[in-house]
Amino acid sequence: MSINNPVLVLNQNYQPLNVCNARRAIVLLGRGKAETLIDGEEHIATVSRRVPIPSVIRLIYMVKRPLVRRRLSRRAVFYRDGFRCQYCGMKSKNLTLDHIVPRSRKGAHVWENVVSACTPCNHRKAGFTPREANMRLLTTPAAPRPNPYYIFHHRQIEDEWRQFMPWME
Structure with a gap:
């Protein structure tokens, strides 16, 4: 219609x-x-x-329009980390979320405390901090920078719109 x-x-x-x-x-x-x-x-x-x-x-x-911080979600964390385990570096679509400071130790569910991890690394780390588990993070987690064009990244873009979206060319 x-x-x-x-x-x-x-x-x-x-x-x-x-x-x-x-x-x-x-x-x-x-x-x-x-x-x-x-x-x-x-x-x-x-x-x-x-x-x-x-x-x-x-x-x-x-x-x-004010710049809005992106909402924390599983998919957003996986995209931020490039679908890569932040402990061993393995690239995979089958990842889990890991809290650097575990939730059981009052670790917050925020961008700076959540990373992508493969299942073996997540089990190895368990309820410990990376230092206690003798594991090292590949990158320091941070919230993604606000992007006013984020609403267009996962949307079908019509051909006649492209001239108004220079980042797509």
């Missing part, structure tokens, strides 16, 4: 902000809050005319 087509929303300075559906984009256009930069191939028929469904719109006003 064309009213649910994805539409790229750009800030006043042409920086990608978000993706909304065509219905929301048409409302923004109708209220004078945005302008169409690229029309899509489909149209919506109204009582008096055919309205092209936009593919890219730009807001008339500037929206300041």
Whole structure:
């Protein structure tokens, strides 16, 4: 259904902000809050005319977005660590999460205390710290830097959007 087509929303300075559906984009256009930069191939028929469904719109006003810290999740930790065990360096899709300071010792569930580990290394370390288990971390864990374009990394990007996303070229 064309009213649910994805539409790229750009800030006043042409920086990608978000993706909304065509219905929301048409409302923004109708209220004078945005302008169409690229029309899509489909149209919506109204009582008096055919309205092209936009593919890219730009807001008339500037929206300041705060940089948001990324939420801690298993998948995010595995991506941060490159799907590599942080103790032995083995690359694998079958990893576990390991707390450097174990939860049983009041270790926090935060970016700086969680790493990817293969099952053998995780069992070997068990409830010890890396020093007590005589194991060394390959990298010091840290929270990923805030990235305003993170919402686009795991999304289907339309061809006509690419000109507004320089990091993709």
